[in-house]
Amino acid sequence: MLVPKLVTTLRDYTRAQFGADLAAGVIVGIVALPLAIAFAIASGVTPDRGLWTAIVAGFLISALGGSRVQIGGPTGAFVVIVYGIVQQHGLDGLLIATLMAGAILIAMGLLRLGVAIKFIPHPLIVGFTSGIAVIIFTGQVNDFLGLGMSALPAEFIGRIEAYASHLGSVDPYAAGIAGLALLIILAWPRVSTKVPSPFVALIATTAVASWLQLPVETIGSRFGEIGARLPGIGLPQLSFAQVAALVGPALTIAMLAAVESLLSAVVADGMIGGRHRSNMELVAQGVANIGSALVGGIPATGAIARTATNVKNGGRTPVAGLVHALVLLVITLLAGKLAARIPMATLAAILVVVAYHMSEWRVFRAELRGPKSDVLVLLTTFTLTVLVDLTVAIGAGMVLASFLFVRRMAEETDISPVTAEMSLAGGEDGDDTELATATPKGVQAFRVTGALFFGAAERFRDTLSRVASRPKVLILRLGAVPAIDSTGLRVLAQIAERCAREGTQLMLCELNEQPAREIARAGVIARLGSDGVFDTYDAALKAAKRRLDN
Numbered sequence: 001m002l003v004p005k006l007v008t009t010l011r012d013y014t015r016a017q018f019g020a021d022l023a024a025g026v027i028v029g030i031v032a033l034p035l036a037i038a039f040a041i042a043s044g045v046t047p048d049r050g051l052w053t054a055i056v057a058g059f060l061i062s063a064l065g066g067s068r069v070q071i072g073g074p075t076g077a078f079v080v081i082v083y084g085i086v087q088q089h090g091l092d093g094l095l096i097a098t099l100m101a102g103a104i105l106i107a108m109g110l111l112r113l114g115v116a117i118k119f120i121p122h123p124l125i126v127g128f129t130s131g132i133a134v135i136i137f138t139g140q141v142n143d144f145l146g147l148g149m150s151a152l153p154a155e156f157i158g159r160i161e162a163y164a165s166h167l168g169s170v171d172p173y174a175a176g177i178a179g180l181a182l183l184i185i186l187a188w189p190r191v192s193t194k195v196p197s198p199f200v201a202l203i204a205t206t207a208v209a210s211w212l213q214l215p216v217e218t219i220g221s222r223f224g225e226i227g228a229r230l231p232g233i234g235l236p237q238l239s240f241a242q243v244a245a246l247v248g249p250a251l252t253i254a255m256l257a258a259v260e261s262l263l264s265a266v267v268a269d270g271m272i273g274g275r276h277r278s279n280m281e282l283v284a285q286g287v288a289n290i291g292s293a294l295v296g297g298i299p300a301t302g303a304i305a306r307t308a309t310n311v312k313n314g315g316r317t318p319v320a321g322l323v324h325a326l327v328l329l330v331i332t333l334l335a336g337k338l339a340a341r342i343p344m345a346t347l348a349a350i351l352v353v354v355a356y357h358m359s360e361w362r363v364f365r366a367e368l369r370g371p372k373s374d375v376l377v378l379l380t381t382f383t384l385t386v387l388v389d390l391t392v393a394i395g396a397g398m399v400l401a402s403f404l405f406v407r408r409m410a411e412e413t414d415i416s417p418v419t420a421e422m423s424l425a426g427g428e429d430g431d432d433t434e435l436a437t438a439t440p441k442g443v444q445a446f447r448v449t450g451a452l453f454f455g456a457a458e459r460f461r462d463t464l465s466r467v468a469s470r471p472k473v474l475i476l477r478l479g480a481v482p483a484i485d486s487t488g489l490r491v492l493a494q495i496a497e498r499c500a501r502e503g504t505q506l507m508l509c510e511l512n513e514q515p516a517r518e519i520a521r522a523g524v525i526a527r528l529g530s531d532g533v534f535d536t537y538d539a540a541l542k543a544a545k546r547r548l549d550n
Contacts, residue, residue: 002109002280004064009317017316024315025323028071031196031309032058032328035354037219037339038347039074040298042139043082045091047219047339048226048332049297050074055328057288057300062321064284066277067265071306071321072288076351076358077256078299080135081390085249087154091296092236093246098293099235100243100250105257105286114278117262123367123378124397125259126360131385131393133359136351138163143348146174146216156386173214174345181205181349196309198350205346219347220340226332231295252391253289253299261285261302271311305357373404406455413450415463418477418537443544445475445537452481452488452515461491470502473544477537479510489522496524505547508533509540 032054040050054073061072085094108114138159142149147166153159181201188197209216219226265276285301292300310320367378377400384393418439439445452460464474484492499506506528511519519525525533531547534540 002283003277004280004284004318005066005068005277006063006318009068009319013317013319018319020314021317021320022323024310024313025320026327027194027196027313028306028310028315028320028324029327029331030199032071032073032303032306032324033331034198034202034342034347034350035303035306036074036328037342038351038354039076039079041219041223041344041347042076042079042136042351043074043298044086045082045094045298046223048231048336051226051328051332051336052231052295053292053297053300055325055332056295056297057292058328059322059325060288060291061261061284061300061302062318062325064280064287065302065318065321066280066282066284067268067302067307068274068276068317069268069272069307069310069315069320070261070265070276070281070302070318071310071324072261072285072300072302073306074298075260075301075303076136076354077129077132077260077301078253079139080132080385081249081252081256082298083139084154084389085246089242089246089249093242094298095236095293095296096238096242097246097250097253098289098297098299100246101253101257101299102286102289102291102293104250104254105282105289107286108254108258109279109282109284109286112279114262114282117258117278120259120398121374121377121401123370123374124381124394124401125263126363126367127378127381127397128385128390128393130359130361130364131382132390133355134386136358137355140348140351140355143217143344144175144178144352146171146178146345171216174216174343177205177209177214177216177343178345178349180208181346182352185349185353198353201349202342202346206342209343210341214343217344218340219342219344222344223340225340226336229333233294235294248391252394255394257285257289257299257301258282260304264302264304264307267304268307268311271308272316373408377401377404409451409453410455410459413448413452413456413459415446415448415460418445418447418475439541440545440548442472442548443475443541444471444473445477445541447477447480449480451483451485452478452492453483453485454487457485457487457491460488461494464495471504473505473507473547474499475507475509475537475540475544477510478508478515479512479537481515482512484515484518489518489524492519493522493524493527496527500527505544506532507540507544509535509537 036050036054037047040047040053058071058073061070082094085097135156138156139152141147141163142152147163147169148171149162149166153162184201184204185197188200261281262278265278265281268274269276288300292298368375377397380400381393381397384396446464448460450456496506508519508528511533531543534543
């Protein structure tokens with residue numbers, strides 16, 4: 001149902017709930033402030049673009065979304081892909097890719113593809129999420145230690161080598177500020193959970209650096225002041241060549257936005273006992289990304305940590321998300337100049353903590369104890385994310401996971417000969433007695449178990465082709481076949497043709513709905529005739545005996 005949750009929740013909205021949503025929205029807005037700035041800088045763009053993304057996209061996601069409590073904005077998952085796009089295609093390329101991703105997300109929602117996201121394997125999600133966390137972490141070493149490197153190599157190995165060669169130039173002031181920020185973030189929750197620890201670290205370290213006039217790099221010294229003005233609205237210059245080159249990155253942004261937003265919505269459902277509207281959520285994410293691009297922002301999606309913070313502080317309707325965006329707007333317009341004093345080392349410390357939580361190392365370790373095929377998908381996706389490219393990692397991970405799934409399903413399909421059928425019959429004393437119905441000479445029967453699809457069709461054909469004798473009747477029991485595809489139909493038709501050439505009567509029995517429909521549509525049932533298809537094995541066996549007697 002494509003109706004925003006805001007419309008639903010406002011029907012019975014109360015003053016008490018508004019108070020709770022207002023308090024939660026203020027707190028989430030404070031939490032979002034340092035993260036929006038940090039994610040923007042880590043993505044290779046100016047901090048104001050992160051703030052306007054959180055404001056515009058966050059407002060639209062709450063206003064139009066399919067979740068009661070979803071909080072949207074820039075997230076760590078996009079840092080790697082956004083940084084790569086900016087480096088290769090520039091800021092205009094990023095805006096074009098974000099617009100395209102927004103359109104793709106809207107199309108996914110309108111086509112009711114929200115449930116399709118559930119088919120992405122969990123090891124793949126853990127693999128690329130952990131890989132992104134590693135890249136975010138390594139990207140903060142320069143600012144955390146104050147190494148003074150003006151440009152970082154894009155490749156992971158090159159970045160590590162560059163850090164190793166600059167370890168002698170650690171700035172004790174920057175490292176001290178980063179260490180203080182890290183200590184506050186970790187220790188503050190023991191003091192109070194009302195005020196977010198990243199915000200406390202931001203205020204405290206900025207005050208210390210300003211008061212002591214420490215020679216550390218700040219947002220202002222690197223990017224200049226954050227202007228206290230509304231952004232302009234406009235489209236980037238489009239060209240066919242650029243659009244064609246950005247199809248891949250746009251698809252990656254759309255897929256990441258869809259996965260992360262719906263995962264966040266599922267987590268939120270568990271916390272509040274609700275149920276989100278996945279297709280409406282995708283439409284909202286698409287509109288939000290288009291809105292973000294129009295004001296020069298970066299990709300946005302639902303943020304799990306900020307959504308959880310919203311729930312824990314009493315937010316229960318999209319009003320809390322709207323308040324969060326308005327709080328960010330007020331802070332940006334009134335205190336944007338003060339944000340220029342924030343040390344870069346502080347933002348690096350905040351992102352180090354984000355990367356740690358994002359890594360989900362306990363989940364990663366648990367996945368390593370899973371089936372070998374899942375471990376292979378996990379490690380392949382993780383390695384390609386870190387060493388090659390996120391787009392390549394997701395594509396390769398999906399192909400590998402699909403291939404391994406097909407192989408696993410093919411192995412589950414079994415074709416075994418039926419020698420005797422055990423059935424229950426009433427005995428003389430009224431008790432049920434097991435009777436064995438032996439397959440008569442001249443009849444061969446096989447039981448097929450599992451889906452008869454392209455992955456198992458060749459095995460099915462090979463098994464039946466190894467039948468040494470040419471029986472007068474060949475019975476295929478398909479009661480345990482839930483589905484059949486075109487390859488399975490083709491093999492079945494070939495078996496029917498072979499039986500016809502060799503004078504063998506092929507009989508099918510116990511057909512389920514989908515196989516019966518597809519086999520009939522393929523003309524196999526018409527070819528076999530009335531003596532070729534039976535509801536039960538007993539009926540097929542009796543018909544076989546009659547044929548032998550004739």
